[in-house]
Amino acid sequence: MPDERIPFATHADQTVLGADEIILNMGPQHPSTHGVLRVKLRLDGEKVIGSECVIGYLHRGVEKIAEHRTYTQFAPYVDRMDYVAAVSNGLGYCEAVEKLLGAEAPPRARVIRTILTELQRIASHLFWLGTHALDIGALTPLFYCLREREEILKIFEKFCGARLTTHAFRIGGLQYEAYDELEKDVERFCTPFDKRVDEYESLLTENRIWVGRTKGIGILTAKEAIDYGASGPVLRASGVKWDIRKAMPYAAYDQYKFEIPTGKNGDTYDRYIVRMEEMRQSRLICLQAIENIPAGPIMGKVGKVLKPPPGEVYHAIEAPKGELGYYIISDGTTQPYRVRIRPPSLINLEAFDKMIRGHLVADVVAIIGTLDIVLGEVDR
Amino acid sequence: MALDNDLVKRYKEKFGPAILEAWTDRKQAILVVARELLAEIAIYSRDDEKFDWLSDLTAVDWPKREKRFDVVLNMYSFEKNERLRLKVHAAADERVPSVQGIWSTTNWMEREVYDMFGVVFEGHPDLKRILLPDEWQGFPLRKDYDILTQDTAWVRENLGIESGQ
Numbered sequence: 030m031p032d033e034r035i036p037f038a039t040h041a042d043q044t045v046l047g048a049d050e051i052i053l054n055m056g057p058q059h060p061s062t063h064g065v066l067r068v069k070l071r072l073d074g075e076k077v078i079g080s081e082c083v084i085g086y087l088h089r090g091v092e093k094i095a096e097h098r099t100y101t102q103f104a105p106y107v108d109r110m111d112y113v114a115a116v117s118n119g120l121g122y123c124e125a126v127e128k129l130l131g132a133e134a135p136p137r138a139r140v141i142r143t144i145l146t147e148l149q150r151i152a153s154h155l156f157w158l159g160t161h162a163l164d165i166g167a168l169t170p171l172f173y174c175l176r177e178r179e180e181i182l183k184i185f186e187k188f189c190g191a192r193l194t195t196h197a198f199r200i201g202g203l204q205y206e207a208y209d210e211l212e213k214d215v216e217r218f219c220t221p222f223d224k225r226v227d228e229y230e231s232l233l234t235e236n237r238i239w240v241g242r243t244k245g246i247g248i249l250t251a252k253e254a255i256d257y258g259a260s261g262p263v264l265r266a267s268g269v270k271w272d273i274r275k276a277m278p279y280a281a282y283d284q285y286k287f288e289i290p291t292g293k294n295g296d297t298y299d300r301y302i303v304r305m306e307e308m309r310q311s312r313l314i315c316l317q318a319i320e321n322i323p324a325g326p327i328m329g330k331v332g333k334v335l336k337p338p339p340g341e342v343y344h345a346i347e348a349p350k351g352e353l354g355y356y357i358i359s360d361g362t363t364q365p366y367r368v369r370i371r372p373p374s375l376i377n378l379e380a381f382d383k384m385i386r387g388h389l390v391a392d393v394v395a396i397i398g399t400l401d402i403v404l405g406e407v408d409r
Numbered sequence: 410m411a412l413d414n415d416l417v418k419r420y421k422e423k424f425g426p427a428i429l430e431a432w433t434d435r436k437q438a439i440l441v442v443a444r445e446l447l448a449e450i451a452i453y454s455r456d457d458e459k460f461d462w463l464s465d466l467t468a469v470d471w472p473k474r475e476k477r478f479d480v481v482l483n484m485y486s487f488e489k490n491e492r493l494r495l496k497v498h499a500a501a502d503e504r505v506p507s508v509q510g511i512w513s514t515t516n517w518m519e520r521e522v523y524d525m526f527g528v529v530f531e532g533h534p535d536l537k538r539i540l541l542p543d544e545w546q547g548f549p550l551r552k553d554y555d556i557l558t559q560d561t562a563w564v565r566e567n568l569g570i571e572s573g574q
Contacts, residue, residue: 085538093556255462
């Protein structure tokens with residue numbers, strides 16, 4: 030951690046150019062920080078020798094708000110954390126409260142939840158890919174990615190009326206029955222989607238500039254990734270084959286076959302490859318799920334007023350960014366006593382300093398991009 | 410429900426009276442341990458019991474209790490595919506041993522707990538506020554900090570408005 034009290038720490042004899050260190054401030058208003066992230070960089074020439082992230086610009090006190098709302102009232106708030114993957118946030122919260130209540134969503138609701146959450150994963154990864162490529166200098170993928178993402182948002186809109194902050198699920202199941210054409214829409218999107226991923230890959234995977242900008246940049250070994258608490262694609266790209274959907278299945282994931290893609294080197298390129306493969310796997314899950322959506326009720330028995338028995342629960346799901354955990358304590362009233370949200374973006378961002386050291390200023394945007402952070406979730 | 414499986418027995422054998430309570434809630438194992446030995450117990454959990462991945466560190470405020478804070482660690486073991494929750498109790502003026510040297514990830518989590526609850530971690534390399542401005546007064550997630558409370562002086566001075574409400 031750089032020491033703020035010494036603005037120009039002089040180690041002239043240690044730097045390559047024999048010059049003083051420079052402190053460079055990036056953000057909070059900077060297009061490639063994906064929101065209001067401020068990074069203080071210590072530079073030796075163009076090489077980064079230290080960094081500090083300054084966060085909190087979007088802090089809204091979500092955990093405090095939770096203590097003053099009922100369980101049902103708080104559900105829409107979680108959509109505003111990771112606003113490019115609101116459906117996943119909602120799933121985590123609803124399942125955590127269901128666990129606290131000792132209730133369970135009926136099979137039909139669980140399958141529909143799985144389909145929508147996987148579509149959301151694809152949408153989130155598409156948005157990541159478009160902006161990450163844009164940061165590095167490839168403009169074209171953004172348009173393709175947003176084109177496909179639009180299709181997914183249209184499905185959400187038809188399902189619940191909202192595109193981004195969807196509040197798609199309810200505690201105990203679903204509020205509305207799925208619309209008639211859901212299976213058809215999902216199929217229409219998923220069937221050609223693997224060709225689309227090939228298309229993105231043909232633009233990037235063997236592109237010399239892309240490879241030059243991402244290979245060997247921001248390496249995180251498996252040991253370091255575990256030490257830094259990284260999760261999701263960041264952890265898997267370092268070679269740790271761990272996915273909560275397989276390790277501790279929730280929703281309806283135990284019914285479907287899919288692979289967990291992993292990387293070897295833990296660099297920016299591997300994280301790119303892992304996320305590309307994840308999109309293909311999510312597509313397969315969706316295709317399996319629409320084949321057999323069980324009939325039956327969509328709402329479990331939870332009652333109108335939610336009063337979970339006193340106690341606590343920690344429930345985590347595999348959000349597009351990593352482990353999204355909800356630690357909820359009930360004191361037996363209608364409002365939670367404490368809600369702690371474990372945001373994957375925040376904790377993946379913590380490894381930023383480790384990853385950037387020794388790289389160039391231009392790599393800062395590559396590494397921020399590859400971590401796939403959403404500042405609404407970092408600051409909560 | 411009280412918990413007395415092999416895992417708890419191993420912890421009790423190793424640390425004896427430092428393991429204060431053990432129970433399960435919604436099938437999730439919880440251990441309450443002595444605050445002074447938190448670092449040792451964390452190292453043992455990581456190296457011997459293979460709870461090598463710390464998913465979360467947070468705190469809970471119980472103002473009516475003699476020791477008002479719970480610091481909660483949620484650990485996960487890749488090898489066992491199991492989670493375990495460690496808790497320590499701390500009074501407002503008591504320091505909690507930092508586990509930053511054991512899991513690097515807790516650096517920011519401990520800063521957040523300090524920021525929101527004012528719990529001080531002994532041995533943390535850079536304990537300062539993380540989400541709120543450095544000069545902010547008060548700890549928002551404490552139960553006696555009302556939802557409408559704010560540091561009015563800070564707001565007036567830095568934002569040039571009377572109130573953020």
